Amino acid sequence: MIKALWQRKMLSWLDKRIPTTSKISLEHSSIFIFPSRFGGTFLILCLALFVLGSNYQNNLMLILCYLLLSFFLVNLLASYRNFALLTFKQGKLNPVFAGENAELPVWISSASHKDKSAHGRIHVHLWGETDAVVFDLDTPDNPTIVSMPCPSRGVMKLPRITFNSYYPFGLFRTWTHLSFSANQWVYPAPLVAPTPMPIESQSQHEAIKQELSNATGQDEFDSLKDYRVGEPLHHVAWKQVAKGRGMISKVFSSNQAAEIWLVLDSVNELEKQLSEFSYLVQELSKEQQYFGLRLGQLTIEPAVGEEHRKSCLEALSTYKQP
Numbered sequence: 001m002i003k004a005l006w007q008r009k010m011l012s013w014l015d016k017r018i019p020t021t022s023k024i025s026l027e028h029s030s031i032f033i034f035p036s037r038f039g040g041t042f043l044i045l046c047l048a049l050f051v052l053g054s055n056y057q058n059n060l061m062l063i064l065c066y067l068l069l070s071f072f073l074v075n076l077l078a079s080y081r082n083f084a085l086l087t088f089k090q091g092k093l094n095p096v097f098a099g100e101n102a103e104l105p106v107w108i109s110s111a112s113h114k115d116k117s118a119h120g121r122i123h124v125h126l127w128g129e130t131d132a133v134v135f136d137l138d139t140p141d142n143p144t145i146v147s148m149p150c151p152s153r154g155v156m157k158l159p160r161i162t163f164n165s166y167y168p169f170g171l172f173r174t175w176t177h178l179s180f181s182a183n184q185w186v187y188p189a190p191l192v193a194p195t196p197m198p199i200e201s202q203s204q205h206e207a208i209k210q211e212l213s214n215a216t217g218q219d220e221f222d223s224l225k226d227y228r229v230g231e232p233l234h235h236v237a238w239k240q241v242a243k244g245r246g247m248i249s250k251v252f253s254s255n256q257a258a259e260i261w262l263v264l265d266s267v268n269e270l271e272k273q274l275s276e277f278s279y280l281v282q283e284l285s286k287e288q289q290y291f292g293l294r295l296g297q298l299t300i301e302p303a304v305g306e307e308h309r310k311s312c313l314e315a316l317s318t319y320k321q322p
Contacts, residue, residue: 007128014160020179023089030176033080039171042072075171082167083174085110085118091143095185095313097278098153102184105143106161108135120167127160127177148184153274153317156184187313190282191275259302260284260291267321274316281316285309295319 018030035043046068053061091105110118118137124144125132135144146161164175227236227247237248262277264270277293284291285304292302293312296319300312 011127011160014177015179018176018178020181022181023087024178025087026084026176028084030178031080031083031174032176033076033083033172033174036166036170036173039072039173042068042171046072072171075169078168079165079172079174081116082118082120083165083176085116086122086137086163088163088178090180090182093182093184095187095310096150097187098150098189100150102148102150102156102186104146104148104158104161104180104182104184106146106180107143108137108140108163109142110137110140118167120165123164125162125164127162132164150184150186153186153188155318156186158182158184185314185317187317188271188274188278190279191272192279193276260289261294261302262291263294264296264319270321274319278313278316281309281312296322 018024024030046065049061049065049068052058053065087109089107089109091107093102093104096102106124108122120137122135122137122144123132124135124146126146126148133144133146135141148156148159150156158180160177160179162175162177164173166173227249262280264273264277281291281293285306285308288304290302290304293300293315295315298315298319300308300315
């Protein structure tokens with residue numbers, strides 16, 4: 001309870017101190033630095049030398065103590081300046097299905113300043129986690145991939161990501177907690193449906209079974225229409241394209257007959273139905289079948305192609321029970 005409250009307070013404070021962004025160059029307000037465990041042990045050694053040197057009036061011990069403390073403070077400045085040279089930029093996020101891990105690519109670069117560049121290793125992990133990915137600034141291999149669990153459907157806000165450095169001698173831990181602005185789409189986990197699920201009529205129900213087992217309809221030419229991104233290229237009327245009339249697709253009569261409606265009939269077992277629709281959207285898209293989707297008040301007209309598949313899956317991801 002106390003830990004959860006502390007984390008909420010910290011996240012609220014970080015939101016004000018380090019706002020969400022897609023790219024950030026580190027500065028004093030976004031950098032934290034504190035002695036590491038090794039650094040704490042180093043300080044205890046310095047304290048022991050000071051106590052012994054004072055008690056035994058041994059100037060050599062005192063000089064060694066002051067020398068080590070000077071080295072400690074110089075390392076403090078070097079650690080901060082090295083970390084302040086870094087710039088972090090988010091990459092493109094690909095949608096995933098619930099239960100899978102999303103992969104966020106992060107580009108780490110060293111902003112050269114007066115012929116200086118950052119060195120050492122950066123340990124990258126999610127806020128509150130311990131498993132880290134190591135990025136070597138001296139032999140950069142961009143981007144570094146941060147894996148994030150996605151347990152449920154919806155639009156997931158990315159958690160804060162922690163970047164640590166112990167350069168140069170491990171006496172200080174320098175770190176930051178960054179929040180990137182991209183959102184992760186999480187589609188419902190596909191659940192194999194025992195039969196295709198058009199709900200409009202029994203004839204449509206039989207049509208799905210037949211169309212799923214047949215190749216994409218190309219039986220009889222019917223008409224021309226504007227080309228939609230994602231439609232198969234063999235449907236393009238290339239003669240019309242050659243005449244400069246733009247991208248035009250051929251419509252076949254079997255395609256029109258194969259229009260299918262996926263309709264959410266009730267909110268009972270909602271998550272199961274959404275998962276089954278997620279599976280059917282994938283399968284129908286693979287077969288280049290025309291289908292539409294009805295979720296409550298939302299209607300997506302029958303179409304085909306990658307953009308249509310994406311629109312349907314996003315609608316399934318964000319649907320809420322009325």
